[in-house]
Amino acid sequence: MNDNNQISTEELLRMLFLESSLDHLMKREGDSLTFPAFSEYISALCERRGEPPERVIKRADIEKSYGHQIFSGKRNPSRDTVLKLAFGFGMDYEQTQELLKVARKSLLHPKVKRDMVLVFCLHHHQTLVDTQIALQEYRLPLLGEGSKNE
């Protein structure tokens, strides 16, 4: 089981570092399709999963009232907050890219080391706490310490 996971991690990384997938990522980023509002998207996700936003907000380690403002569309989250929400939802790599796209934030990128650690952690369904520990271990800014732009 572990071996299988290991192989798929390597494959994921190989896929991400391949030039062709780089192009693929950029093309996806360049798509001009319209998306639903971020708050509607995450609210609908909660509804579909039958999970109240509070639980997601808690797992994403976002301050409660700020979290509710994001869900109600009163605040625009920063990229780091969107990423924390991805962990709150227990999303995988593809789902997180989709979430970033809806939030109109830069996608996880193979040439950004911090993004790659996040890709790894998402892929292995690590909790936010484990992910922060990993980032700290590799002396990379923790989630919440980057992209102040909302």
Added chain:
Amino acid sequence: MSKLENSMEMIEAAFSRFGYPEDFLNEYDQMECLSGHRGRETFLVQRKKDGRQAVAKCYDRSLYDLSREEDPLKDLEHPGLPRYLERYENERFVVILREYVEGTPLSDLVREREMEQAEILDICRQLCDILDYLHSRPTPVIHRDVKPENVILQEDGKAVLIDFDIARTYKQESDSDTLVLGTKVYAPPEQYGFAQTDARTDVYSLGVLLRFLLTGSTRKNRNIHLDPALEKIIAKATAFSPADRYPDMKAMKRALQGTAPNARKLRRAGIILGIALLCAAFFFAGVKTYQYMNYSPFTEGSVPAYQSDPEMIAEAAAYMKEEYGTDLFDDTEELATVGLIRTVLIDLYGFDRDYVYGINTDMPQESPDYFLPWGYDDGQLFDRDPMVYVAVKVHDPSIVEDWSSLKDDNGEYPGERVAMAYAEKHGILEGANRPDDITVGDVALILYNAEKSFGK
């Protein structure tokens, strides 16, 4: 976390292969990739020691020629421009760091809220000042990439023009540099005599930007009526021939200043504009358009307020069905995709598959070597202008390949612009009012009009 350690080794190995300057990586953490073009990537970075954010542009030296001597952008000092911070380099990359400007790009702002006309004019006047500063440097700097994504509005209402490129020589085909590079530095006019023309490239872009902010569309639309004074300014700024445009930013700013009415006048103009819009909408598109009136063209996922003539679309779709025996045009309200256009070209008009699917992957561009001007994957939505390009090219490719009628070189799809000019003259645009994200019905209508015009 042993799995992570394993993967980290791979990540580190891949990173060393990228080859960014080590002193840059020691000083800064890369946080996001803001944009990536071949050999030219832009990252949001954060200084390790104090968390200060900056924008780093990394240029691949094998593609870009960056000599240190000629870097006039380094000395630019204007509150409407991001400050130059520092430069790192090794044998593979040159990395230029500029101040990170906090605020909202206009492209996001128009989606988030409606902008008042007075605010839009204020932003455009600020841009006139910034561009005038650039154009009047000892070596004039032409931005060449003035667009909503590149204008940041700060909280205090100050506009900042971002995305400078210091790369002046792209080592590949030199004729494509106007497309590839956002910024180009030209010698002073007295020396070469053409710098003036290029300042007017930015005049043109600012005119398009102004129209976009006011109407939500970059092209003129018959069904949207602007304040006549503003319409005149935009028409002059975006004139086909640079000689007909404002000669410089100062002149354009003066014209914009002349449009600042007092609040009462503005309210009255707003009411009149509203009534005019309503009447025009009823007149041109019938009651159907009423359903769309409540949508703002800026709201995400909304239906554009301007629609093509439904009767003409029905006629065109019926013609295409009968002529070609196809069901591709049955659902005229469905959004048209690149995939649909490709199917039409291959199945209906008999073009070669490779010719239809071939695109320039480095840079979207028109070419006799492939049919479409752009279109990465089949799911992408299609716009009116490239559709007109397609419809004309189906019948006579030589029309879109001959750009000699164009007097300017603003780098924007010349074939498309030639096709649009031809289409307007020959009735191919008749009834096709929807500019962006066109429908299957629009595709049928433009193809039908073209067939009539070319006498098929």
